[in-house]
Amino acid sequence: MNKVRLGIIGLGQQGGAYANFIKEGQIRNMEIGAICDIDPDKKKRVEDAFPNVPFYSDYIEMIESGNIDAIVTCVPHYLHPEMGIEALKRNVHALLEKPAGVYTKQVKEINEFASTKPNLTYAIMFNQRTNKLYKKVKEMIENNEIGKIRRTNWIITTWWRPQGYYDAGSWRATWDGEGGGVLVNQAPHQIDLLQWICGMPKKVYTKAQYGYQRTIPVEDDVTTILDYGNGATGVFVTCTHDIMGTDRLEIHGDKGKIIVDDSKRVTIKRLHTPEAEMSSKMDMSDVMKLFQGAGPESIYKEEVLEFESVWGGQHVAVLENFAANIIDGTPLIAPGSDGINGVELANAMHLSSWLNEEVTLPIDEDKYLEELNKRRAEEK
Amino acid sequence: MNKVRLGIIGLGQQGGAYANFIKEGQIRNMEIGAICDIDPDKKKRVEDAFPNVPFYSDYIEMIESGNIDAIVTCVPHYLHPEMGIEALKRNVHALLEKPAGVYTKQVKEINEFASTKPNLTYAIMFNQRTNKLYKKVKEMIENNEIGKIRRTNWIITTWWRPQGYYDAGSWRATWDGEGGGVLVNQAPHQIDLLQWICGMPKKVYTKAQYGYQRTIPVEDDVTTILDYGNGATGVFVTCTHDIMGTDRLEIHGDKGKIIVDDSKRVTIKRLHTPEAEMSSKMDMSDVMKLFQGAGPESIYKEEVLEFESVWGGQHVAVLENFAANIIDGTPLIAPGSDGINGVELANAMHLSSWLNEEVTLPIDEDKYLEELNKRRAEEK
Numbered sequence: 001m002n003k004v005r006l007g008i009i010g011l012g013q014q015g016g017a018y019a020n021f022i023k024e025g026q027i028r029n030m031e032i033g034a035i036c037d038i039d040p041d042k043k044k045r046v047e048d049a050f051p052n053v054p055f056y057s058d059y060i061e062m063i064e065s066g067n068i069d070a071i072v073t074c075v076p077h078y079l080h081p082e083m084g085i086e087a088l089k090r091n092v093h094a095l096l097e098k099p100a101g102v103y104t105k106q107v108k109e110i111n112e113f114a115s116t117k118p119n120l121t122y123a124i125m126f127n128q129r130t131n132k133l134y135k136k137v138k139e140m141i142e143n144n145e146i147g148k149i150r151r152t153n154w155i156i157t158t159w160w161r162p163q164g165y166y167d168a169g170s171w172r173a174t175w176d177g178e179g180g181g182v183l184v185n186q187a188p189h190q191i192d193l194l195q196w197i198c199g200m201p202k203k204v205y206t207k208a209q210y211g212y213q214r215t216i217p218v219e220d221d222v223t224t225i226l227d228y229g230n231g232a233t234g235v236f237v238t239c240t241h242d243i244m245g246t247d248r249l250e251i252h253g254d255k256g257k258i259i260v261d262d263s264k265r266v267t268i269k270r271l272h273t274p275e276a277e278m279s280s281k282m283d284m285s286d287v288m289k290l291f292q293g294a295g296p297e298s299i300y301k302e303e304v305l306e307f308e309s310v311w312g313g314q315h316v317a318v319l320e321n322f323a324a325n326i327i328d329g330t331p332l333i334a335p336g337s338d339g340i341n342g343v344e345l346a347n348a349m350h351l352s353s354w355l356n357e358e359v360t361l362p363i364d365e366d367k368y369l370e371e372l373n374k375r376r377a378e379e380k
Numbered sequence: 381m382n383k384v385r386l387g388i389i390g391l392g393q394q395g396g397a398y399a400n401f402i403k404e405g406q407i408r409n410m411e412i413g414a415i416c417d418i419d420p421d422k423k424k425r426v427e428d429a430f431p432n433v434p435f436y437s438d439y440i441e442m443i444e445s446g447n448i449d450a451i452v453t454c455v456p457h458y459l460h461p462e463m464g465i466e467a468l469k470r471n472v473h474a475l476l477e478k479p480a481g482v483y484t485k486q487v488k489e490i491n492e493f494a495s496t497k498p499n500l501t502y503a504i505m506f507n508q509r510t511n512k513l514y515k516k517v518k519e520m521i522e523n524n525e526i527g528k529i530r531r532t533n534w535i536i537t538t539w540w541r542p543q544g545y546y547d548a549g550s551w552r553a554t555w556d557g558e559g560g561g562v563l564v565n566q567a568p569h570q571i572d573l574l575q576w577i578c579g580m581p582k583k584v585y586t587k588a589q590y591g592y593q594r595t596i597p598v599e600d601d602v603t604t605i606l607d608y609g610n611g612a613t614g615v616f617v618t619c620t621h622d623i624m625g626t627d628r629l630e631i632h633g634d635k636g637k638i639i640v641d642d643s644k645r646v647t648i649k650r651l652h653t654p655e656a657e658m659s660s661k662m663d664m665s666d667v668m669k670l671f672q673g674a675g676p677e678s679i680y681k682e683e684v685l686e687f688e689s690v691w692g693g694q695h696v697a698v699l700e701n702f703a704a705n706i707i708d709g710t711p712l713i714a715p716g717s718d719g720i721n722g723v724e725l726a727n728a729m730h731l732s733s734w735l736n737e738e739v740t741l742p743i744d745e746d747k748y749l750e751e752l753n754k755r756r757a758e759e760k
Contacts, residue, residue, distance in 0.1 A: 150621070252537075
């Protein structure tokens with residue numbers, strides 16, 4: 001196989017973008033095998049824009065058509081896992097859009113099923129993992145360059161969305177249509193990056209605001225405290241109503257600190273001596289000398305790295321990597337099974353805010369689903 | 381009266397500094413009336429350094445001596461309120477060191493008593509309120525320059541203290557000696573500034589770590605979520621184990637944003653149009669245009685103000701203001717009764733972390749005292 005024939009399920013904004021990337025030849029090892037959409041009007045659009053590409057209104061039919069080797073699920077979040085399973089069942093590779101699903105129970109189902117099909121490629125669109133900046137940060141943490149983590153702090157409020165965005169589709173930002181707001185739609189990228197780089201917390205406490213600045217039933221503002229279970233803690237803040245949004249990640253370790261501003265600039269401070277050793281050896285007169293005279297350079301070395309903003313190429317890179325894994329086993333950037341961590345974190349944040357108490361991970365999945373379904377029912 | 385004769389209770393680090401300020405003539409309207417300390421060795425020090433200044437080992441005796449017009453309480457936190465009351469009872473003005481006390485019950489007591497003595501000056505050493513930078517920020521908030529507050533976020537981890545600092549006194553960083561750690565000893569400045577500038581929250585959830593990076597029974601690491609009761613939320617993070625400490629305050633309003641870095645630089649973003657209006661008028665294509673082309677200047681005007689670091693003169697300014705209020709009624713920078721807000725917030729943070737639940741303000745004072753006393757008893 002030289003090129004993977006991709007079946008795109010859902011020709012909306014995302015599916016349309018992927019189709020164009022492939023049509024423009026941006027993905028060397030991929031071609032459009034077929035396109036599927038339940039909206040019959042899309043048939044005409046496919047004929048015009050992607051002549052000779054077969055169109056289906058039933059995705060099972062497309063999977064069974066023999067025209068495709070793999071699917072990508074550009075559909076509402078609830079459908080990602082079941083479509084993935086249906087594809088894998090029929091020996092068709094599956095790339096899930098993020099999030100992997102709305103609740104962990106359904107994500108576990110596909111993960112378990114996928115593990116019975118080790119020869120098939122099962123991946124997830126965590127395009128941010130191709131971001132050189134965050135790859136570098138992950139590498140520094142893994143190399144123990146700032147030591148053991150004591151605190152993480154990410155304020156990521158650059159996900160501004162106007163009311164018109166929410167009004168554009170009746171399923172948008174509803175419990176039944178999407179299963180949540182900023183936590184399942186915008187912030188999953190950073191939720192995945194955070195756990196990818198710093199690991200999963202053991203406990204979560206969340207204050208979420210539902211329909212705070214937008215007329216939506218789901219959350220548009222979230223503040224979370226993470227507890228990593230070993231003394232390390234974290235803060236995660238996100239919202240969709242800050243048009244002057246902040247993007248600032250700080251990771252404080254016992255040998256240094258990493259600060260990422262605007263996903264562009266990384267400031268790394270590396271202590272000459274681990275903090276615990278400094279604490280045990282100094283008295284207050286040393287401290288006064290330190291802060292009044294010698295200056296910060298006497299205790300740490302600062303390095304600043306600048307990165308280009310790389311939003312464009314990320315999805316292309318994930319698609320290409322997905323196809324490469326199918327063709328020659330190139331390691332995946334984001335294995336599908338990784339998707340559950342972000343879903344679990346988002347679920348924990350929702351559940352904590354609903355119960356107004358700290359929750360322990362893994363959360364009570366049945367309780368979560370019960371609470372979610374209560375909100376889906378109320379909405380109708 | 382030209383000069384207020386100050387009675388300094390406690391000739392430790394702080395009391396010694398105030399005595400020196402006065403001796404050096406830095407406070408034009410104040411002189412040292414007397415000095416009191418329970419440590420008899422201090423008598424010699426007073427004779428050497430402050431000749432002719434009367435020394436007392438009993439503060440009541442000093443208050444009744446006729447040698448002083450006012451006191452300042454440079455003693456363990458628990459004692460601030462009762463010493464203040466004893467002074468006011470005898471028609472002697474009182475300046476309390478911060479915090480106003482360890483628990484709100486005792487602070488209420490002095491506030492109530494002080495209100496029966498309106499002709500006496502009762503103030504508190506919130507020296508940070510003289511900081512031009514924070515005065516400017518407060519002024520901007522009061523003038524509605526960034527609109528109604530939606531989020532506050534202060535990470536203030538510049539309070540590094542080595543183990544040797546804690547080991548220097550057996551009362552230090554103990555429940556019985558000080559009533560807490562970073563919340564009652566280092567961070568009260570920022571806790572007061574935060575409530576002074578942004579108002580008091582209605583609810584608080586806190587994750588505190590006790591003896592996390594230092595061998596102390598009290599907290600050296602605190603993460604708090606504030607709920608202002610009107611949709612606005614906040615985060616407050618502090619600790620004493622970050623030698624590369626961060627000081628970053630962000631206040632997000634519906635018409636703009638203020639970011640304070642290192643208590644030195646203020647960045648103000650003022651939206652041309654209130655956010656809610658932008659949200660209601662724009663669709664996603666406008667949004668894409670906005671973020672891809674026009675740039676942030678098209679939506680807000682940015683101003684950056686730089687301030688000198690002014691740690692030195694702040695205490696002098698509060699002492700002078702205290703004396704001026706006594707002499708001619710100059711308005712106080714920090715009326716004593718304001719001290720309760722910071723104490724209440726710190727108490728709420730402690731209580732929330734002990735109960736592991738969100739607490740509503742005003743907190744259950746008896747519950748707080750019961751929990752505090754449990755810890756004081758366990759320590760012995």
